[in-house]
Amino acid sequence: MYTTGPVRQKDHYEAARKRMKLRDTIANEYRFIVLVLDFHSAKHWYENGRIVANNWKNNLLFYEQILKLCRTFPFARFMIKGKNSDFLSIPYFEEIVERMEQTPNCEIIQDYQTWTPFTSASAADITIALHTSLGDEILAIGKPVIFYDLHGLPSKIFDYGPEATAYSFEGIKEKLDQFFTSPMKYDEKLNPLRDRFFSVPEEPVGDDLNKKLFDILSDKFEKQSTSIVEDISNLN
Numbered sequence: 718m719y720t721t722g723p724v725r726q727k728d729h730y731e732a733a734r735k736r737m738k739l740r741d742t743i744a745n746e747y748r749f750i751v752l753v754l755d756f757h758s759a760k761h762w763y764e765n766g767r768i769v770a771n772n773w774k775n776n777l778l779f780y781e782q783i784l785k786l787c788r789t790f791p792f793a794r795f796m797i798k799g800k801n802s803d804f805l806s807i808p809y810f811e812e813i814v815e816r817m818e819q820t821p822n823c824e825i826i827q828d829y830q831t832w833t834p835f836t837s838a839s840a841a842d843i844t845i846a847l848h849t850s851l852g853d854e855i856l857a858i859g860k861p862v863i864f865y866d867l868h869g870l871p872s873k874i875f876d877y878g879p880e881a882t883a884y885s886f887e888g889i890k891e892k893l894d895q896f897f898t899s900p901m902k903y904d905e906k907l908n909p910l911r912d913r914f915f916s917v918p919e920e921p922v923g924d925d926l927n928k929k930l931f932d933i934l935s936d937k938f939e940k941q942s943t944s945i946v947e948d949i950s951n952l953n
Contacts, residue, residue, distance in 0.1 A: 732835035752841035770868040857915040
């Protein structure tokens, strides 16, 4: 096993150069930008009924709690982003979507060309995430993430522990309050987790990966060449 670091590290660093331009498109009345990474919702009711974690009921609960955070922290803008925005067209979410649209500091990202995973992470000050690989990447590159263990994930599979994980609405609220009070101090508390779980090289991960692949191929070629020579010697 070879440790390379986040394979999309380069994309995040490139998007970071657009941070100020992206921030200029957001109303400057907000002191903080909070990226919210949700779970996608199945379009069909039968498919939804077979889902244990990210079913409509659980996703609705998550959106309800995000709206409560919007009311609690009116000086922060909450930008909700997922792999798609299909839930907007599902009747089950009609009422919560209407409430979201009426909440000034809540935005549902639908422009996926402008707001890619990388530009969204770049513009945000902190991320609330139902566990996704994007959340892992954001934490690894040095930005704060609150993983919301709403469904027993990620703790049952990959436990970040209480420093980066909230287990209830009150837990998220408390961590956000700590971050808004002292962003740098809050983020520094996450460094031990980064040191433990991630390896982020200074050089692009792709370059490091290519070097390792070349070493593997070279070693394999050398062993094959040695084997051929030995076979020839045995024949002689």
